[in-house]
Structures are given as structure tokens and as C-alpha cells.
Amino acid sequence: DAGVIQSPRHEVTEMGQEVTLRCKPISGHDYLFWYRQTMMRGLELLIYFNNNVPIDDSGMPEDRFSAKMPNASFSTLKIQPSEPRDSAVYFCASSFSAYEQYFGPGTRLTVT
């Protein structure tokens, strides 16, 4: 298996623009997690899905952030409108039964 795939790897955008981050989990995994990593706040869980259903979105910063999982092999995290404070590395992770989470390589987002 190729592991968790994220795209793009790097994204630079201007304040106010919409940003969409994509994730393909490992085949057969039933959990998908979105994290954000910054120097100041460390690794934060934003939202996670089980069998494509959002279970806990309490970590989503505000209404500008939304996440979807239309099927078992694809998820998106959207920021609209983006702000400079959203600059971070965003990770997607997947697992089977939530025991071992496998992380993707991350998307480094820079909002200018």
C-alpha cells in the first residue's frame, strides 16, 4: 500500500482565498483524522470520521473550516476564507479501529 496520500504537499495562497486540502486514506481503514501542527500549539486534532461519518469536530477552529468524507477513499478539508493565522502543516491520518494511526506526509499551507 502507498500509505496515506495528501495533496498538495505545499500550498501558498493569499488571504481571503479558498483552500482545499485532500487526503486518500489507506485502503481498508475505517477512521480518518485531520490534524494541524504549528510551533505554538503543537499537534491539534481538528476532526475525525468513522466509516465516513464525522464523529468529533470539536477541534475545528471556526466556521471557516469544514471537512467532508464523501466515500471511504477520499476526504477534504476546506478553509474559506483563509487567513494568515491558518498557516500550518495539516496532516491526515487513517487507522483501522482507531488503534494505530498512520499519518500522511502533510500539506504545508502558507497564507500571505
Next chain:
Amino acid sequence: GEDVEQSLFLSVREGDSSVINCTYTDSSSTYLYWYKQEPGAGLQLLTYIFSNMDMKQDQRLTVLLNKKDKHLSLRIADTQTGDSAIYFCAERLRRTDKLIFGTGTRLQVFP
């Protein structure tokens, strides 16, 4: 509350053993994990231990769990320069599927 703490830095000489420590606060943790993050990469799962175990060994890695003191440690034997990275411990709580991550310990290995 849920809190996982780690020291920020550790520096060791190549060939020595490294011990990275972690403390957690929630006694309902079921599994405890160690992840490694190299520059520009995602987190790589190294090993994990079930909360009813005291020790787990996997090649150069030894995990020790003191549940009474809520203390977890990762020992890396014969540390190599390729072990230089940030190491995160994490706990999985009984009542949730979420992992609570520590702040990470940056391990620097010098020749």
C-alpha cells in the same frame, strides 16, 4: 483533565542509549504510543503499549510504562544519527477514539 507532557530537548552521543520520558494525567488511557517525526515528514508510528503491560521491547526500542506514576519512557539503544528527530508520545483514552499527543521531544545525536 487530559494532558501529556514531555521535555523539549535531548542530546546524546552516537552509540549511547537515549531515554525519552513522558507523563500523562488520564488514568483511563488504554494504549500509549510513540511516534517519530523527521524534518518535513509526517509522524511515523514506532511502537505502542497496552496499558496493562509494563514493558515492550522491539529491536533497539524499549518502552517502559509505570501506570501508578503515569509515566512512559522510550529507550533507544545504540543511538544513531538517523535517530535524530522529534519524538511524540500519545495516549488513547478509554472513552474516545482520539489520541492526545505530547509536545514532542527533539532528539539530537552527535558523533
